[in-house]
Amino acid sequence: MAPAELRVTSGRSARLDALPFTREHRKLLVGSGTGWALDAMDVGLISFVLAQLNVQWQATSTELSFIASSGFLGMAIGAGLGGLLADRIGRRQVFALTLLIYGLATGASALSGTIAVLIAWRFVVGLGLGAELPVASTLVSEFAPPRIRGRIIVILESFWAVGWTLAAVIGFLMVPASADGWRWALAIGAAPAVYAVVVRLGLPESVRFLESRGRHREAEATVRRFEKSAGVAAPGAEVAAQAPAPVAVVKPRVSALWSPGLRRRTGALWLVWFCVNFSYYGAFIWLPTILVASGFSLVRSFAYTLIITVAQLPGYAASAYLIERWGRRRTLAVFLAGSAVSAVLFGLAGDTTQVIGAGMLLSFFNLGAWGALYAVTPEIYPTGIRATGAGWAAGIGRIAAILAPLAVPLLRDMGGTGLLFAVFAAFFVVAALGAFGLPEKQGEALED
Template identity: 35%
Template structure:
């Protein structure tokens, strides 16, 4: 390498070099690899919605016990999200992302081999730990590779692989549950963990993170490789570098968590923690029980799975609409819209269930609910990593996700406790109130990040 050219690239700064790149097939291929891992992770997480009723019947569980089992994976996600964020900010995005895949693969396999409810619960915690690790790291990786003009859309599309994974889990359950049972499905979903080898070979470490921690030569080497692939994919010379970004502020790694409470980040952290907690309490409290609630209403197991799949199909246009609106309208108003829509639709679905309306009306209400719920997910995952600087992005995203898992842990259990007392109407009213509180928090304390480079938002 010519030393003068290398010095010129180093002085330009990673952020400036990344932000001027056009989106090409190369960046999309990296996104596709991360999204595929996310998809299989989402299938494992969504599976409990479709098999909870079968597990409840096999082990003779009460509603409260079933709620506790459904919540077990979220206990693991709480620990996984918090630890992975800090580890990724300290040791890098790529190695932690690979480790997370191993955890959820082993956890899924052991769930299929569990011989008691206690063992199943423990393995769900292990599975949840791996899933909790993967979510904030995948977000950070995509946020730091994709330029600002396309970042919101691609992070929202990444989150869209959650409803697709959820629906795939339902379809898989519908066809395979009568054949191999819920244990066989868990075992089958452990196989995609070998995808870790593709990640190891194809996905580079974040050059933004490498520059942040002072590994400038390695950052330059990886950035030069990205530029080479982008130029080859586009077939055109790259735009000139316009270095308008301030150099990264390198700080001691031990200060990462403290920085979440420093200056403007304190308000952002409080806002995100509250939104994640209430949004996930409502979401998982309702969706984890959808299949079981339909079974309780008198529908057969296969019918309840099929109806839940139908309802979940609305999540695909929901996240696509949200991804489009994020760039057209902005993060803050889109987030508030999706949360308010989720609140109204959840209440309507609860009323349809209470009054035993025809199944067509029940599914219609459910379609509206899932449209807004999956749109809400897209905004949360696009918005969260944008609010922190590179040096603490994994930590900030991880702890926001982790606090959300406290809501995820509480939601299914609260449903199990409330159901015998308040019925399905009370359960869905609880979910609607949770979404409404989250919407108010965003409207009062949220900041807009649309169209801004990560470094602009940080400063």
């Protein structure tokens, strides 16, 4: 077993788990989800920027690939570091810091005068983006009632569709409007820097993290805040102040993820994250550019992308419903299988109706799978390495996100859109098989 240290935990986690979904849970969900949507907006905007730079700057496919991949390189590094930091200094602190970093960097990237400068700024943006998502999902999962935890995390992930749809609206209305349209779009992406202040002041810190650091007074105050929202009477002084029971908690080290009791789930999780990232980012980052290359105008390509993006929302809704009925593994595997079929259909699509229909199916199933994946990821690790586990899984996935934009031009040159999306389908199939190597945690309390 990985090195561990003796820490303490009390019944506060159990008291939280016994609560219904309250107004405080809703504030946490919406507050974290807003950050999540801003993250998606930033990632989505770059797909429209690439399409315009392809036309305006006559940027080559290789140059566009480096712009996209530099951001994902930053995300890969940021995800791993963000998870480790969140297990050391707190979930809320890192969440706010990441919003600040990528918000400021996105605003600065709007001033880029050359492709090289834009590539450099996208790397910095990626550092913040990569760290935020696993940290936010960890924070929310540690407050969510166990019986609906999966559903809440899928709803949190559904804010991605809100942000991506907002990016599509901005891309459709603003980017083609002028030569500097892409700059104004990225300037709007600086909004997370302002929202970081809201996160820092308004969201609670994880009770499980606070207890692991011996900050019991803060942990008790946070639990009481949620209990008061639920109308639960304050416990007796002896209960609130009782000495916590000692438990062994694994130190936040990457090697702990590969300890004998965790290595199988870590291997399966990394495989799924890698394959899903490759197919998702390979398809959706390049979607407007692929449509332009297929003969559609820039404006029409953006309009079709907006329509396809809206289909993400019912995909999340279906996943949120099924994840507490079918369980995590089955829901994830089914949506990944549906993503594979949809990718094949998109690759074979000929006319406009087929392109939009297959694209909407791909959005529906792929984003439903993302919701299930984010739900299961923080559940499978104990508190001491939960954010580390989620962050490193996301980081491994971002490696695939780096490779995918680079591979798209090569695959299209070799066999066109049909071959490209057949490869994406194959990755979805592998991910679906990998999902069965994950433990099923439906309705269970998180490990301390």
